[in-house]
Amino acid sequence: MYNGKMKALTFSFDDGVTQDKRLIEIFNKYGLKSTFNLNSEWLGMSGSLSIKDYKGNYIVHNKVDPKEVGELYKGHEIAVHTLTHPNLTLIEDDKEVIRQVEQDRLNLSELCGYEVIGMAYPCGGVNCNQRVADLIKNNTGVKYARTITLTESFEPYLDIYQYKATAYHRAMGWDKMFELAEKFVALKTDTPAVFYVWGHSYEFDIEENGWENIECFCRLVSGKSDIFYGTNKEILLK
Numbered sequence: 085m086y087n088g089k090m091k092a093l094t095f096s097f098d099d100g101v102t103q104d105k106r107l108i109e110i111f112n113k114y115g116l117k118s119t120f121n122l123n124s125e126w127l128g129m130s131g132s133l134s135i136k137d138y139k140g141n142y143i144v145h146n147k148v149d150p151k152e153v154g155e156l157y158k159g160h161e162i163a164v165h166t167l168t169h170p171n172l173t174l175i176e177d178d179k180e181v182i183r184q185v186e187q188d189r190l191n192l193s194e195l196c197g198y199e200v201i202g203m204a205y206p207c208g209g210v211n212c213n214q215r216v217a218d219l220i221k222n223n224t225g226v227k228y229a230r231t232i233t234l235t236e237s238f239e240p241y242l243d244i245y246q247y248k249a250t251a252y253h254r255a256m257g258w259d260k261m262f263e264l265a266e267k268f269v270a271l272k273t274d275t276p277a278v279f280y281v282w283g284h285s286y287e288f289d290i291e292e293n294g295w296e297n298i299e300c301f302c303r304l305v306s307g308k309s310d311i312f313y314g315t316n317k318e319i320l321l322k
């Protein structure tokens with residue numbers, strides 16, 4: 085159970101970009117909690133992606149200033165996303181895998197004022213494997229780590245060092261996201277159920293109605309007496 089409830093909802097957003105500010109305002113408005121996964125060596129950097137928005141402009145990918153981290157993410161959770169966002173499965177040196185994770189964890193812990201213990205693997209495609217998961221489990225202070233593999237299920241995933249999320253809007257589309265939301269809200273269950281959503285806040289700039297859709301989603305799933313709204317840590321390490 086999650087704080088006395090069988091159902092739990094959590095979010096996880098990567099990269100620590102300035103669009104997180106707008107997303108956090110939405111989460112706070114609806115009483116929702118998220119985990120934000122940051123690359124500490126990239127904080128404060130500015131840039132853009134090769135992805136264009138609906139107006140034909142390249143997506144802004146500016147990183148949050150390190151001085152803002154503690155206050156901006158207050159009430160949510162900060163977690164590891166490695167120092168510089170490499171695909172850990174492609175790093176042959178075990179010590180470098182450990183350094184990318186543990187030093188990021190230590191840097192972020194100092195910035196936010198509490199011990200960071202969560203993680204999301206960086207990069208797309210195959211971004212984790214058993215070797216990397218074991219290195220993290222046995223050599224760092226990370227207690228759970230999320231992959232980008234989806235289950236489209238509310239059944240809690242058992243491997244918390246290669247945790248699979250329920251949903252990602254860029255992969256499945258908003259129609260499916262809303263369908264899952266309605267199904268979760270209506271769900272009556274005697275066993276634990278978790279709706280885990282991940283993504284990047286800059287992605288809501290891509291579609292014309294991206295920000296409207298995420299707010300509508302939050303409105304739909306919020307305020308339910310039978311759902312616990314928590315960070316990844318609060319739910320995965322209950």
